[in-house]
Amino acid sequence: MDSRSVAERVREIAEQAAIDHGVELVHAEIAGAEGHPTxxxxxxxxxxxxxxxxxAVSLQIDTVLDVEDFIHSAYTLEVSSPGLERGLYRVExxxxxxxxxxxxxxxxxxxxxxxxxxRIVGVTDAEVIFEDRTSGRVRxxxxxxxxANLEIDAExxxxxxxxxxxxxxxxxxxxxxRKRD
Numbered sequence: 724m725d726s727r728s729v730a731e732r733v734r735e736i737a738e739q740a741a742i743d744h745g746v747e748l749v750h751a752e753i754a755g756a757e758g759h760p761t762x763x764x765x766x767x768x769x770x771x772x773x774x775x776x777x778x779a780v781s782l783q784i785d786t787v788l789d790v791e792d793f794i795h796s797a798y799t800l801e802v803s804s805p806g807l808e809r810g811l812y813r814v815e816x817x818x819x820x821x822x823x824x825x826x827x828x829x830x831x832x833x834x835x836x837x838x839x840x841x842r843i844v845g846v847t848d849a850e851v852i853f854e855d856r857t858s859g860r861v862r863x864x865x866x867x868x869x870x871a872n873l874e875i876d877a878e879x880x881x882x883x884x885x886x887x888x889x890x891x892x893x894x895x896x897x898x899x900x901r902k903r904d
Contacts, residue, residue, distance in 0.1 A: 811871040
């Protein structure tokens with residue numbers, strides 16, 4: 724089986740395992756040296772995946788890979804959450820995360836620029852409409868994207884955290900006041 728067929732088969736196996744365990748397959752890839760590749764699988768679900776989710780999906784994928792035995796060398800299987808700065812791989816990812824901050828690197832330059840940082844505006848006709856911090860609004864062909872990730876705005880996350888803590892303190896005071904009355 725050639726490397727493209729191996730990657731496609733791994734993705735099919737990972738997709739079925741994700742479906743069977745009620746999680747979303749974000750991405751599956753084979754990376755690393757040919758003599759000892761790493762099979763990476765990223766899964767997610769609303770509220771995030773647990774260690775048990777990863778273990779169950781990993782066990783199913785590992786079992787099928789062992790039975791089918793089409794990877795003809797020792798390999799490492801990794802199943803994990805995509806993380807906070809998750810990769811963007813499909814048109815649906817860009818649609819889902821419209822309005823979010825992201826980093827995009829293109830295969831070829833657009834007006835001399837390959838690295839873009841800013842906000843995903845939306846998607847039309849297999850292009851990402853992107854509000855870049857340097858170039859303003861640009862249209863990037865999804866086929867030209869070499870790598871894309873969400874970007875966490877730490878200051879915004881801290882601000883939201885402080886607001887939630889303040890609300891929690893307010894609710895706790897209101898609740899304890901009612902108990903005393």
